[in-house]
Amino acid sequence: MHIMEGFLPSPWWQVWFLVSLPFIIIGLYQINKLVQEKREALPLLAVAGAFVFVLSSLKLPSFNGSCSHPTGTGLGAVLFGPCIAAVLGLIVLVFQAVFLAHGGITTLGANVFSMGIAGPAVAYLIYKVGTRAGANTYATVFVAAALADLATYVVTSVQLALAFPGTAGFLGAFSAFAAIFAVTQVPLAIIEGAVIMLVFKYIVQLKPEILTRLNLLSESTIKKLQEAAA
Amino acid sequence: MYEVLEDFAQENGLRQTSTSLKLLIGLSSILLCVSSPGPVAPLLVAASMSAVILALAKIPARFYARILLIPVSFAVMSIAVVLFITADGAVLIEVPGLPLTITTGGANLAVLLLARVFGGMCSLYFIALTTPMTEVFDILRRLRVPTVFIDLAMLTYRFIFILIEEAGQIYRSQVMRLGYGRFRESVQSFGMLSGALFLRTWESGEALVLAMDARCYDGRLGIPGDARPVSFLALAAALLYIGAVFGISLCTGGLVLV
Known part of the structure; x- marks a missing residue:
């Protein structure tokens, strides 16, 4: 959920810019190094960014009538790591603000933190832990994507509660915001998990060399997955 | 599919105006809206930006009205929460049977937020609808x-x-x-x-x-930039506008430094 332009009051929008800044700087540094090693990395990162943008501008099928969209950045984090995903998230959020009027300029810092940093970091951690523990790859991807989506909304609730604690205090405000978002978001997070899992399945079946080249899955795991699907 | 605002940015009445001037006006209006302590200045920004978008940039009114509705769902949900959790001042309305009350403090904050969001979104649309991304690069x-x-x-x-x-x-x-x-x-x-x-x-x-x-890509993309001179009159008018809004925001609610 994008916090829109003008919603965060003065100390908070600057704070979230400052919090997001180090991640972006590390991400840019990593991209710079990657591009110097392999020139082909830049166009591939760009198409991944465009993919995240298009995916998040499509409406997810949802059964409760509310319209929402997947965040999509979880996939980027699993593929390239969380700091690079943060830079992609920043670019995508600027374009979303300017092309689609989702989000805004002053709230960019807060949105980058919730959607570009917190969500992808959760996805990345779960994916790493899951693959290391030898869990089922598809189940890991499902959990990673669904929890990344939820983490985004939890962080958004924290941001709103910090900015508007009201008289109920931070915890009271947080539970109010989280309750209202959780009701609308939990089903959508599950759908997003399922969708990203299907995307992963298509990649494994049709173009597994992407995953092996990025050192995400070994060839033996892919062979096992392909045999299981066949 | 969504209608992308960028289509309008490529052909609108203000397409030839200097990019830096448009960004200066848009961004400073956003900052003024966010830091304004009272709802008057943001509403003024919203009105003036909408007037510029419709009259000078010649964006179809029907399209503009539709995009103004995009942020409504988020605004309604979050502002409702703010309205109910802020218990400050006299009680205005009590929801029977539920522990929900609306107080004057909460209502004032909600109105202020609504005005800020409205003003901020209109300024954002001003940038989005008049300035093509290529020129921002x-x-x-x-x-x-x-x-x-x-x-x-x-x-x-x-x-x-x-x-x-x-x-x-x-x-x-x-x-x-x-x-x-x-x-x-x-x-x-x-x-x-x-x-x-x-x-x-x-x-x-x-x-x-x-x-x-x-095509001999060596890690660097070159694009020719074209600088359009800013006329003195346009710059003066822009600064006058920003100053006026700033003055009004000061008059209607005192100075907020941070």
Whole structure:
């Protein structure tokens, strides 16, 4: 959920810019190094960014009538790591603000933190832990994507509660915001998990060399997955 | 599919105006809205920005009205929460049977937030509808933003439009084959769409690498920038406008430094 332009009051929008800044700087540094090693990395990162943008501008099928969209950045984090995903998230959020009027300029810092940093970091951690523990790859991807989506909304609730604690205090405000978002978001997070899992399945079946080249899955795991699907 | 605001940015009444001037006006209006302590200044910004968008940039009124509705769902949900959790001042309304009350403090805060969001969104639309992204890249370059970031943003920008087209085609053919009939099917179809899109994206990225290599790409994209001079009169008018809004925001609620 994008916090829109003008919603965060003065100390908070600057704070979230400052919090997001180090991640972006590390991400840019990593991209710079990657591009110097392999020139082909830049166009591939760009198409991944465009993919995240298009995916998040499509409406997810949802059964409760509310319209929402997947965040999509979880996939980027699993593929390239969380700091690079943060830079992609920043670019995508600027374009979303300017092309689609989702989000805004002053709230960019807060949105980058919730959607570009917190969500992808959760996805990345779960994916790493899951693959290391030898869990089922598809189940890991499902959990990673669904929890990344939820983490985004939890962080958004924290941001709103910090900015508007009201008289109920931070915890009271947080539970109010989280309750209202959780009701609308939990089903959508599950759908997003399922969708990203299907995307992963298509990649494994049709173009597994992407995953092996990025050192995400070994060839033996892919062979096992392909045999299981066949 | 969404109508992308960028289409209007390419051909509107203010297309030829200096990019830096438009960004100066838009961004400072946003900052004024966010830091204004009272609702008058943001509402003034909203009114003046809407007037400029409709009269000078000649954006169709019907389209503008529709995009103004985009942020409403988020605004309503979050402002409702703020309204109920702020218990400050006299009680205005009590919801019978529920521990929900609306107080004067909460209502004032809600009105202020609504005005800020409205003013901020109108200023954002002013930038989005009058300034093509390609010209913003040029400004970023002059501001010495890292080249790798600008190149990445430009390539992403280019691919967004190609991919939106492809996603639309896949989506329409899925709808024609009743791919979104039931809930289960729609999740399946949407996953298929995203998967196919990702693979096509990746392939077109690889094709782009080849094409760029064939044209001697050395890690740097060059684009010619064209600087349009800012007329003294336009700059003076812009500064006068910003100063006036700032003055009004000070008069209607005192100074807020941070």
